[in-house]
Amino acid sequence: MCILKYIKGKRQETIDKSLDKKMDRRKRALEVIEFIAVAAICIIMYFHERGAALPDDTETLLKLGDKVLFGTYLDEPIEWRVIQLGEDGAAVLIAEYILTMKAFSAPDSGNFNYDDDGNSYWSVNETEADRDLKLQAYVRGSSNWAQSDLRTWLNSDRENVVYDGVGPVASAMCANKNGYASEAGFLTGFTVQEREAMIPTDHTTNGNACDSGPVQSIDLVYLLSEEELSWLMEADVSIRTEPTALAVEQDQTKWYKMFSLDFGIDAYYWWLRDPVPEKSSNCYYVSNGYTGVLLNEMEAGAEGVGIRPAVCVDTKKLALTCAEPSEGLDERQE
Numbered sequence: 001m002c003i004l005k006y007i008k009g010k011r012q013e014t015i016d017k018s019l020d021k022k023m024d025r026r027k028r029a030l031e032v033i034e035f036i037a038v039a040a041i042c043i044i045m046y047f048h049e050r051g052a053a054l055p056d057d058t059e060t061l062l063k064l065g066d067k068v069l070f071g072t073y074l075d076e077p078i079e080w081r082v083i084q085l086g087e088d089g090a091a092v093l094i095a096e097y098i099l100t101m102k103a104f105s106a107p108d109s110g111n112f113n114y115d116d117d118g119n120s121y122w123s124v125n126e127t128e129a130d131r132d133l134k135l136q137a138y139v140r141g142s143s144n145w146a147q148s149d150l151r152t153w154l155n156s157d158r159e160n161v162v163y164d165g166v167g168p169v170a171s172a173m174c175a176n177k178n179g180y181a182s183e184a185g186f187l188t189g190f191t192v193q194e195r196e197a198m199i200p201t202d203h204t205t206n207g208n209a210c211d212s213g214p215v216q217s218i219d220l221v222y223l224l225s226e227e228e229l230s231w232l233m234e235a236d237v238s239i240r241t242e243p244t245a246l247a248v249e250q251d252q253t254k255w256y257k258m259f260s261l262d263f264g265i266d267a268y269y270w271w272l273r274d275p276v277p278e279k280s281s282n283c284y285y286v287s288n289g290y291t292g293v294l295l296n297e298m299e300a301g302a303e304g305v306g307i308r309p310a311v312c313v314d315t316k317k318l319a320l321t322c323a324e325p326s327e328g329l330d331e332r333q334e
Helices: 002-049 133-140 149-154 192-197 229-234 245-250 255-259
Strands: 067-073 076-085 090-095 201-205 215-219 270-275 282-286 295-299 310-314
Touching: 076 229, 090 229, 149 215, 201 270
Parallel strands: none
Antiparallel strands: 067 076, 076 090, 090 310, 201 215, 270 282, 282 295
């Protein structure tokens, strides 16, 4: 009997030790699983705070011509097209549609085609403002991109944008409409993370007839130049485009109806940042295609031309969201 008790005791001791080992292994396994889970949560939270830019080589997933969403304008998401990709994750985007109609720059005289003495330069014949290039810019608006009201507005994240000169007030415009001096800067429609993902771009833009040479600027948001239109062709993105329903609703000039819709055309004009070289107040714009001409020119103080901005985004800092099919373009007020 003593021997049997001894044997049973040994068996029980062996079983207990085996159970203890299993419990230890389970405990260690649970500790490892817990550690991995905590580490995973920390990694997800880190990249979430960094703007959801998970290390998945996002920039290599984008293709030329892709549609993405980035930022808002007047509380509406902005749809963009990818027109350039860099090896460093930089992606150049252009708005798919015209977002608004605005003047390139208001004339510093504060009254389009009038000087400080009230002299008018409205005439079908040549006037002094056609010969005197400084006067021309003063009464019709300067075509210098670096000093333009439009560049100031596009690159401002302030609720109250500060302009040089009189600023883009409606009373200074060609038809006394579409003033934007009191409108919040374009960048107010972007989150802090989105603005931090924008890459400042150095630009050398042709100068106008009053400039001694090309003008330099560093821009977060900008207009394309004539030369950069080739990026759209390489990305198979249409050079001509139409305004959003919101842009048409916001526009007071109704030029879109007069110059496009009434001719059965959906496309509309949009500014480039290039000046017309022999003038000081004229800029180039992309035409609506009615005459077959790609570019035409307009006075900087003309407030009914479309704005189709471009930006450069670091996709390593912020993953870009693919856009759904566009809606609402058929709701334009005609």
